[in-house]
Amino acid sequence: MLLWVGCMLITACNTNTVNFSYSPLQPKAGETIQFTNLSTKGEEWEWVFGDASTSTGKNPTKVYKQAGTYTVILKVDDKSNWKVSKSITVYDTVPGFECSVTEAETAGIPIFEDATFTAQVYNPYNYTVYYEWSVIGNTAYTQLSEKNTEKSFKLYFSQVRQGPVTVRLKTRVNDDERVVEHTYGVIDVKTNSVLMMSKDSVYWNQRIFGARAESVKDLTDEDLKNQLKQVQDTVQFYNGRNFTLKELKSIVPNMEGFVIAARKVYFRTTDGLYVINIDGSCLVPIWEGTVLTQSTDVVNNRLYWSLNDSVLYMPLIGSENNKFTTEPVLLNNKENVIKLLIDATKR
Secondary structure, X not given: OHHHHHHHHHHHHOOOOOOEEEEOOOOEOOOEEEEXXXXXXXXXXXXXXXXXXXEOOOOOEEEOOOOEEEEEEEEEOOOOOOEEEEEEEEEOOOOEEEEOOOOOOOOOEEOOOOEEEEEEOOOOOOOOEEEEEEEEOOOOXXXXXXXXXOOEEEEXXXXXXXXXXXXXXXXXXXXXXXXXXXXEOEXXXXXXXXXXXXXXXXXXEEEEEOOEEOOOEEOOOHHHHHHHHOOOOOEEEEXXXXXXXXXXXXOOOOOOEEEEEOOEEEEEEOOEEEEEEOOOOOOEEEEEOOOOEEEEEXXXXXXXXXXXXXXXXXXXXXXXXXXXXXXXXXXXXXXXEEEEEEXXXXX
């Protein structure tokens, strides 16, 4: 009798209810699942998740990369009879998206650089997918996509703001609505600039980013101001010799100022802006009307010129005989700019 009671006590001491739960109950691939250990006893735990991964944590989390049905096993204190297994069904993938800027997740998205965000939605049954993109925390961006309800969304940021910016994607597939967000930094980058001086000695600076430019700012660097003051378009040292306005007037008598680049002379007269080969051949008009000054950007291969009420530029891309295939582009609306200088040092 005593032996039987002792056996019962030993058995009772070794009794353990091994169990676990998980949340959410209908998880999706890519979604974090929280496993909760409900066992009444134990100091060591071994989880086997059915996809070749394991854990020894008491209440682990798990992300399944693929949809499917998995057998999850929990073993307590390495005892063969303290074990439980359950099947868990992982459903279609949680939507996500990627950014075309490779350093976006780590360094951030550079200002004025195109960034395309592309949704990744698991949709094997070809349901209609609804997309809605939005940007939170930074209003200084320009949307390049015609709509924000397509699979891809394209934009660029024009200013660096304190704090991160969040790109949000809302999707709906067969009445299942999901929201996913990624947070990025917006970073400044060094680039070259256009320096400008007006008739009344006001100085401006405008940085150039490929086909785009930032807002005009006051130029405060005294060294750059002094360089700009010394700019003149009546003499230029080019290809080992000095060219003067007086010399070039023998080719074009009404020339008022010029700049030479790639064996071409870009010059202004009282009635417009022109280009001519350095040997005097192939004279072609570029702009009709009063031009105050002109300059070339050999870094970005552009011609800049100022009017009474604005500054324009044009990429120097053309066919033979100096006939350009590009059109003038408005850079800014600054008035009476009489001196232009391309600052090729990236700042």
